[in-house]
Amino acid sequence: MTGSGNAICRDAFYHREMSEVLEQEAKTGAGHAQKYTRNSPYASNVNVNYLLTAEGSEKETRHVELALEEGMTYTPGDAVGIIPENRAEAVDDALKALGYKGDERVLDHYKVEISLEEALRTRLGIGKLSRGSIGQYAKLAPNLDGLKVLIGPDNRARAEEYCWGREFVDLATDFPGVVTDPQQLFNVLQRLTPRMYSISSSQKVHPDSVHTTVRVIRYETHGRDRQGVASGHLGDRAGEGTAMPIFLHSNNNFRLPEEASAPVIMVGPGTGIAPFRAFLEERQADGAPGENWLFFGEQREKMDFLYKDQLQGMVKAGVLTHLHTAFSRDQHNKVYVQDRIQENAKEVFEWLERGAYFYVCGDATRMAKDVETALLDAIAKGSNGTLEHAAEYLATMKKQKRYQRDVY
């Protein structure tokens, strides 16, 4: 067992507010109350952190294992919250743009005195810019014409356009000298918030750790290299042994069937694979007799087939009844998981008729909708019914908790 075994309570930032703790613990459900929360996280360590994608991939997806203290428990379907820090370069750039050194003293959200550098690194969201921040910033310089055109209900679209691809450093660079007292930043910037990651392990197999599957976000906009706050932290500054504050977050709306014999269909392209690795490990550990079918998709088989060896091993072991993959860039016509569902519509419907549970995890913007459309088609075709009938069928599945989604 690794880890210091203590909640991080080095100052009031992490002190529990009772109402928040109760709310959090109420959400975790009976018998699953968590000792550590977002306001009082566990001081975990990174045990393992490696790249899952191969060289040449357009994606950078990592497998990260974090140590747990004895007594910390999770169930497949749960998530782990990670409390990130802003990277030093981003903090330095913000300080330069603001014209401060970083050793100035400020009071944090709980009135604890810290340096401005620490505030920008651990307390304030200096990543993706929001319209709210522009509005608060503009209040500090009401006569600045360039800022005036970005505030108020009439300028919403213009402000959104300005925010796209920009961070606080861009605002402070474009409109310098506005923040005359570093304490004002606590009104301008939102709090640095934890990021959630679907757990990709079964505790029956890994009793002392929690695994995650993290896509590292990197991009360039407006002449600057950017990265996601938490995924960048895990990607660049979280080698083995690095301290990482975490908390476990229960999700009772994404659970394996209680009946171990029920068939399960899982659709998890990209990092959507995460909870299904957990589901499959759990079912394998339990020796659950129910059949398992996984649809996985990514760009290229050679570089992006996450957990390929483990999944193929599960096929050989008979744990995975079917493994259907869709690698969109491996052929001229793009192929996605929803296409594979359509190709296998008849058998998908047969499984549903046998009581299969249908799970979807991953991208909420397009994939989840396209998969639902393919599923409705499969139901309509299989039942010789209409799409209205298919919608009713799916609504019944939802009521029976046989259609569950974890999309973000």
Ligand SMILES: Cc1cc2nc3c(=O)[nH]c(=O)nc-3n(C[C@H](O)[C@H](O)[C@H](O)COP(=O)(O)OP(=O)(O)OC[C@H]3O[C@@H](n4cnc5c(N)ncnc54)[C@H](O)[C@@H]3O)c2cc1C
């Ligand atoms: C329940 C749940 C489970 C999740 N599970 C996982 C998981 O298993 N694996 C996983 O990787 N993530 C998962 N996520 C997402 C994760 O929580 C983070 O949102 C994600 O890692 C990004 O966080 P970040 O701090 O790295 O990026 P942030 O600092 O939050 O930045 C992300 C923002 O950057 C901007 N951006 C990104 N790319 C570009 C671009 N090319 N051009 C311009 N702007 C851009 C977008 O505005 C985007 O919203 C999950 C989320 C939830 C809610």
